[in-house]
Amino acid sequence: MRGEQKMENAIRNYEDVDSWKTVIFLYNSALKEVGTKLEILNDEFQHVHQYNPIEHIKTRIKTPESIVKKLKRYGFETSIENMVRHINDIAGVRLICSFTSDIYRLAEMIGNQSDLRVLSIKDYIKNPKESGYKSYHMLVSVPIYLSDSVVDTKVEIQIRTIAMDFWASLEHKIYYKFEGRAPEFISQDLQECAQMVAELDDKMLSLNEAIQACLADEPDPGVVEAVAENIIGNARDQKTLQILRKAE
Ligand code: GTP
Ligand code: MG
Numbered sequence: 001m002r003g004e005q006k007m008e009n010a011i012r013n014y015e016d017v018d019s020w021k022t023v024i025f026l027y028n029s030a031l032k033e034v035g036t037k038l039e040i041l042n043d044e045f046q047h048v049h050q051y052n053p054i055e056h057i058k059t060r061i062k063t064p065e066s067i068v069k070k071l072k073r074y075g076f077e078t079s080i081e082n083m084v085r086h087i088n089d090i091a092g093v094r095l096i097c098s099f100t101s102d103i104y105r106l107a108e109m110i111g112n113q114s115d116l117r118v119l120s121i122k123d124y125i126k127n128p129k130e131s132g133y134k135s136y137h138m139l140v141s142v143p144i145y146l147s148d149s150v151v152d153t154k155v156e157i158q159i160r161t162i163a164m165d166f167w168a169s170l171e172h173k174i175y176y177k178f179e180g181r182a183p184e185f186i187s188q189d190l191q192e193c194a195q196m197v198a199e200l201d202d203k204m205l206s207l208n209e210a211i212q213a214c215l216a217d218e219p220d221p222g223v224v225e226a227v228a229e230n231i232i233g234n235a236r237d238q239k240t241l242q243i244l245r246k247a248e
Helices: 007-013 019-049 064-074 080-086 100-111 162-177 184-217 221-247
Strands: 056-061 091-097 117-123 136-145 150-161
Touching: 007 080, 007 150, 019 056, 019 080, 019 091, 019 100, 019 136, 019 150, 064 080, 091 100, 091 162, 100 117, 100 136, 100 150, 100 184, 150 162, 162 184
Parallel strands: 091 150
Antiparallel strands: 056 091, 117 136, 136 150
């Protein structure tokens, strides 16, 4: 009988195969499932609203080195079981959007997917981190259908704007460069940049809203064409009248 199971049990079922390879296979499958799902949602949105909420999608599997490092940081022994239980971002998807409003639109669409289970949400846009980090995080679990079982697999989805992503990638580089102990003036400058990013995002959003409002006010192109034809037609009639009058 086909039953849902946790990753820990799925590993035990594969005793004859290297369990590291098994978990990585499951996380890769989960990335494919979630990636395809998001592409479909984006395409559907384009189809209905002629607009793409996702600028681009990045997926990645955490490297063995960072998995081990994180387990140590959390105070757990290095084991496959601890890794699948305690590390939530082994499979990660990053969605980059143009506007903050797209982030919440996407989060809602993801929440509405009946085959995805939302395990937790962290809104670092409403509550930015001390560093200035902003992003919307969703931890979801996706069922992976194998030949004789279904395994629920965790995927961390990070949703952010292009500007937030720009900031986060620079901050990440600096953080690694200084191993978390960056000089005060650098941290200060980064926080200022975070503020500028927030202002830029707000401004771009209101600019886009203004553009949309202008487009909505504009008359239908079909109507414009008909009016133009009418004017040209009128002008032609006037000219004909003038010629006829002259001929009289
Ligand atoms: P870890 O921070 O990964 O140990 O787990 P957590 O449970 O604290 O999750 P959190 O949601 O805080 O962070 C998960 C991921 O978000 C990280 O692995 C990073 O990719 C990203 N992130 C969180 N905070 C920052 C930050 O201050 N700067 C940058 N650049 N990225 C961050
Ligand atoms: Mg963290």
